[in-house]
Amino acid sequence: MSVTDSVYDYRYENGRRYHAYSEGKYPVPNDEIEKDRLDLQHHAFRLTLDGALYRAPIGKDIHHVLDVGTGTGIWAIVFQEHPSAEVIGTDLSPIQPTDVPPNCSFLIDDFDNDWVFRQQFDFIHTRAMVAAMKNWNRFLQQAYDNLKPGGYLEVQDFAFPPLCTDPSVTDENSPLLRWSTLFLEAASRIGIDGSSPLKIGPILRETGFENVECKIYKWPVGRWAKGDKMKLLGKFAYEDLQDWLPSSCLGLFTRVLKWSRDEVEVFLSTVRRELKEEKHRHFYARA
Known part of the structure; x- marks a missing residue:
């Protein structure tokens, strides 16, 4: 079914583009910068799982x-690796490509x-x-109510704060x-608990x-970790974070904390400087 034109009436704010459907509900942009970040993040998740799309059996x-x-x-x-599957992807933003496999909508x-x-559904995934x-x-x-008996749910997510x-x-x-503390504060004011995945x-x-399994993976931010896999994952995590910093807080900090865009940008410059210069500080994210 074709979407209505109103979902393309995007909101523009602080030089970024945001979703129109359920406007204001998700404080993160949906523009080209964010799309590139999400695709990069996808490769980081796959690398974490040694190339797999999921852990569920x-x-x-x-x-x-x-x-x-x-x-x-x-x-x-990519789930077309399972040719028998019919995959439905849901989102607030119509930013998906139109040329997709016939078993994907x-x-x-x-x-x-x-x-x-x-x-x-046999399998429900969220990330x-x-x-x-x-x-x-x-x-x-x-x-739970929309799974077939014996079906699987897999939740892949991050937990704040990052650790050092x-x-x-x-x-x-x-x-x-x-930045993490401020993000948690602003998010909590609109009902989001950044530590909730834990x-x-x-x-x-x-x-x-039943048979609930929880596993925590560490993503090094930068190439400081040992081993080729972790160094590559650290590179992905570093690039992901560079774009996630403005995506995560331009909306939240200006709307909720009442910062100006200039205040946000100046503050983020100090975060980037730390990530670039403070090589003795080894940060990692939990996924």
Whole structure:
């Protein structure tokens, strides 16, 4: 089905472009800079899993798959590795390509609304939703209700704050950790808990999911880690963070903390300087 023209009436703010459907709900841009970042991040997630798209023990003959918060649609498109699967990707923004495999389709939808699908799913996947998720309980319940018996849900996400290998580094002497603290503060004011991915294990069990497995991966920010894989992952994480800094806070800091765009840009310059110059400070993200 074709989307209505109104979803393309994007909002422009501080030199960035934001979604129109459910306007203002997701404080992160949907422009070309952000699309490139999401595609780069996709490769970082695959590298983390040694090239795999997921960890769930799903079969090769899987049929119905849902990708919530599909972004550019890259995960859903690559899932054509399973030719038997029909994949639906949902997102607030129509930023997915139109030339896609015949078994892949996209739907402009708000996952906070009631889910109305014609079928239940064998596999539901979601990734990097920490800056969008206000109610994990409702989301996980809807996922549970829309899974076939024996189906799988996989949640891949980040948890704030980032950590440093040097315990003496705090948000008082580190611009990066100060950014994280400010992000958490601003996000909490609009109902988002940036540390929530670390807490969803018990919610999954309370919802009714069985055989729940939780695993934390570390992404080094920069090429300081040992081993070819971790050095490459660190390069991806560094580039991802460089673009995520303005994406994460231009909207939040100006709307919620009432900073000016200039104040945000000056502050982010100190964060970038730290990441570039403070080589003895080894930061890493948790995914």
